[in-house]
Amino acid sequence: MKxxxxxxxxxxxxxxxxxxxxxxxxxxxAGLEITLERILDAPRQIGILVGAMFPLDLSQEAFDRIIPKxxxxxxxxxxxxxIGAIFSFPVSFLAAQNVAxxxxxxxxxxxxxxxxxxxxxxxxxxxxxxxxLGPFTGTxxxxxxxxxxxxxxxxxxxxxxxxxxxxxxxxxxxxKLNELSFxxxxxxxxxxxxxxxxxxxxxxxxxxxxxxxxxxxxxxxLINQLRFRDFPRAGTVLICTIILVLTAxxxxxxxxxxxxxxxxxxx
Amino acid sequence: MINIPKKPAPTYLVTIxxxxxxxxxxxxxxxxxxxLQDFKENLANRAIVTDPLFNPKxxxxxxxxxxxxxxxxxxxxxxxxxxxxVALPLAFYASRATNLNKYSYFLYKSFLNLIRTIPDxxxxxxxxxxxxxxxxxxxxxxxxxxxxxxxxxxxxxxDSIDPGPMExxxxxxxxxxxxxxxxxxxxxxPNYTAYFLYIFELCIRAxxxxxxxxxxxxxxxIETQRxxxxxxxxxxxxxxxxxxxxxxxQFSVWIRRKII
Numbered sequence: 185m186k187x188x189x190x191x192x193x194x195x196x197x198x199x200x201x202x203x204x205x206x207x208x209x210x211x212x213x214a215g216l217e218i219t220l221e222r223i224l225d226a227p228r229q230i231g232i233l234v235g236a237m238f239p240l241d242l243s244q245e246a247f248d249r250i251i252p253k254x255x256x257x258x259x260x261x262x263x264x265x266x267i268g269a270i271f272s273f274p275v276s277f278l279a280a281q282n283v284a285x286x287x288x289x290x291x292x293x294x295x296x297x298x299x300x301x302x303x304x305x306x307x308x309x310x311x312x313x314x315x316x317l318g319p320f321t322g323t324x325x326x327x328x329x330x331x332x333x334x335x336x337x338x339x340x341x342x343x344x345x346x347x348x349x350x351x352x353x354x355x356x357x358x359x360k361l362n363e364l365s366f367x368x369x370x371x372x373x374x375x376x377x378x379x380x381x382x383x384x385x386x387x388x389x390x391x392x393x394x395x396x397x398x399x400x401x402x403x404x405x406l407i408n409q410l411r412f413r414d415f416p417r418a419g420t421v422l423i424c425t426i427i428l429v430l431t432a433x434x435x436x437x438x439x440x441x442x443x444x445x446x447x448x449x450x451x
Numbered sequence: 452m453i454n455i456p457k458k459p460a461p462t463y464l465v466t467i468x469x470x471x472x473x474x475x476x477x478x479x480x481x482x483x484x485x486x487l488q489d490f491k492e493n494l495a496n497r498a499i500v501t502d503p504l505f506n507p508k509x510x511x512x513x514x515x516x517x518x519x520x521x522x523x524x525x526x527x528x529x530x531x532x533x534x535x536x537v538a539l540p541l542a543f544y545a546s547r548a549t550n551l552n553k554y555s556y557f558l559y560k561s562f563l564n565l566i567r568t569i570p571d572x573x574x575x576x577x578x579x580x581x582x583x584x585x586x587x588x589x590x591x592x593x594x595x596x597x598x599x600x601x602x603x604x605x606x607x608x609x610d611s612i613d614p615g616p617m618e619x620x621x622x623x624x625x626x627x628x629x630x631x632x633x634x635x636x637x638x639x640x641p642n643y644t645a646y647f648l649y650i651f652e653l654c655i656r657a658x659x660x661x662x663x664x665x666x667x668x669x670x671x672x673i674e675t676q677r678x679x680x681x682x683x684x685x686x687x688x689x690x691x692x693x694x695x696x697x698x699x700x701q702f703s704v705w706i707r708r709k710i711i
Contacts, residue, residue: 197710209532212525216586216667226582226591233581259479266476301693305572305660309677310504310685314497315490319483393572396663397677400483406573407664410580422573429568442464 237419246417250405254424257401258432260322260391265384267323268330273376275331276338283342283368293339299332304390308399319400326387326394337379338372345371378440385436392425503683512687516672520695523668526589526661527654533590534597534654535647541598542605548612549631563602571596571657575666586667593658597650604646605639612638644710648703655699659692 190198278284279292308325315321350367358366395403402425409418543549545559574592582588616634625633662670669692676684 201710205532208528212529215525216522216529216590218529218587218590222582222587226587230578230581233577256482259482262475263479263483263485266479301696302689303656303660305663306673306689310500310682313500313680315493320485320490323483323485389568389570393570396572396576403572407576410576422569422577425573426565426568430564433568439464439468 233415236415237422239416240419240423241414241416242420246420250402250417250421250424253395253402253405253421254428256319257388257391257395257403257425258428260319260326260394260401261384261387263323264326264330264387264391265380267327268334268383268387269380271327272331272334272338275335276342276376277364277368279335279339280342282345282347283364289339293336296332296335296339299328300336301332302329304329304394305397308394309397312397312399317398317400322391322394322399322401325399326391329390330383330387334379334383338376341372341375341379342368374443378443381436381440381443385433388429388432392429499680500682503681504686506683507687507690508683509687511684512691516669516688516691519662519669519672520691522586523658523662523670523692524655524695524699526586526593526668527651527658530590530593530658531597531647531651531654534594535601535643535650537594538598538601538605539643542602542609543631543635545602545606546609548609548614548617549635551627560606563599563606566595567599567603569595572660572664575661576664579665584665589658589661589666589668592661592666593654596657597654600650600653601646605643608639608642609635641710645707648707652696652700652703655696659696 275292275296279289279296281289283289284292304325307328308321311321311324315324345368349371350363353363353367391401393401393403395401395405396407398404402421406418406421406425409415409421541559541563544555545563547556550556550559571592574595575589578588578591579585582591612635616638617630620630620634621627658668658670660670662668662672663674665671665674669688673685673688676688
């Protein structure tokens with residue numbers, strides 16, 4: 185029996201990629217001075233840290249400090265998402281090829297790309313001397329980064345719409361504005377709303393981290409406790425963050441599911 | 452007489468959800484101390500930042516960032532390769548299509564979800580404490596980061612594979628593991644490669660900021676200059692990072708097109 189073989193060009197590609205991956209990882213490991221004994225020793229060291237965190241610090245004082253910080257992260261993420269949603273919504277129409285003129289669309293897309301390129305953390309410490317240490321700086325950073333990402337995603341949704349309803353509106357004498365409000369927006373709204381919620385989930389993780397540079401949120405608390413070697417309390421901070429993120433994720437995912445799939449009709 | 456269809460009554464999600472979301476928005480803005488008056492006043496002294504920011508010291512940046520930038524790229528390469536390699540078997544255990552045991556499926560799925568809730572910089576902080584300051588901690592942090600993303604993406608892809616080939620393999624007498632290897636794995640390999648390149652891009656972006664907590668890479672240099680408010684040194688570093696990130700992304704897009 186003759187078993188068909190892979191074409192030679194594909195095999196060459198396969199083997200060259202495999203070598204590239206192996207060489208890449210070895211080169212990186214050598215450059216970073218990561219030796220086998222460090223890798224083998226790492227689980228033990230991580231075990232020591234995890235061991236030091238238990239039992240968790242469940243005192244009233246710890247909770248009084250941690251809980252407001254955790255909620256501050258939630259508020260930063262939500263307010264940042266709202267800023268991103270409000271500003272990205274009109275911008276996304278300008279960036280969509282089938283709504284705006286060619287030049288406007290291309291220019292807007294480039295601006296959105298440029299905004300997206302800066303991580304929240306870098307935006308945060310650039311704003312820090314201007315708006316001061318505190319959650320407002322974090323919100324601004326999260327919001328501006330969200331404008332970039334949400335603008336890109338929303339404009340792609342707008343580009344993917346069905347042109348039929350637009351033609352129907354045009355043929356019955358509707359203006360360009362009618363086309364937008366009755367043709368485009370009803371089609372894109374469910375997907376864009378679910379993207380907003382999805383962004384909220386991402387922003388929640390981002391806002392938790394922002395405290396590292398002093399821009400509010402739970403990150404400040406974690407880095408302080410780790411610096412003071414107060415591991416039980418650091419463990420509590422970590423667990424509280426995990427609970428918040430899991431809860432927010434679950435709720436947001438349920439709402440997104442409902443928006444995209446519609447109401448479950450019991451038959 | 453035209454019969455105009457009635458608009459269905461709004462659901463609870465709309466009648467309760469939208470006002471609740473608005474209230475929560477107002478509440479959030481109050482809690483973060485949003486105040487337009489203060490903001491305008493603060494904006495007046497933006498010169499502290501913007502003057503040096505738009506006055507970059509290129510010379511200094513060229514001389515001091517090359518090594519750290521290389522370190523950043525190496526962290527991202529190593530972490531994305533190891534993270535995705537570890538995620539491959541885990542994803543098969545965390546999918547209902549390939550894991551027949553309900554309990555172990557639930558365990559693996561929860562494990563991946565749990566890893567995903569912890570942000571990348573939190574991992575970096577924890578690992579710098581555990582294994583010491585330096586790029587090794589950064590690599591470990593990004594391994595967890597890429598493991599979490601790949602685990603979720605790939606296990607969901609495996610959930611939606613075509614069960615036909617697996618049934619065919621079983622019909623010829625292969626065991627469950629054999630059928631997974633010969634029928635499920637080849638189906639998801641193209642997606643796996645695409646996800647890997649995507650995660651590599653994410654890792655490059657994430658590895659830039661790892662240095663802020665002492666986990667190696669170019670962030671280390673940003674952090675020291677940030678403390679002294681030397682924005683004239685930070686802005687060229689950021690521009691150089693952006694150029695490198697964009698070049699690497701273009702390279703990864705080119706490879707993706709070549710493979711798929």
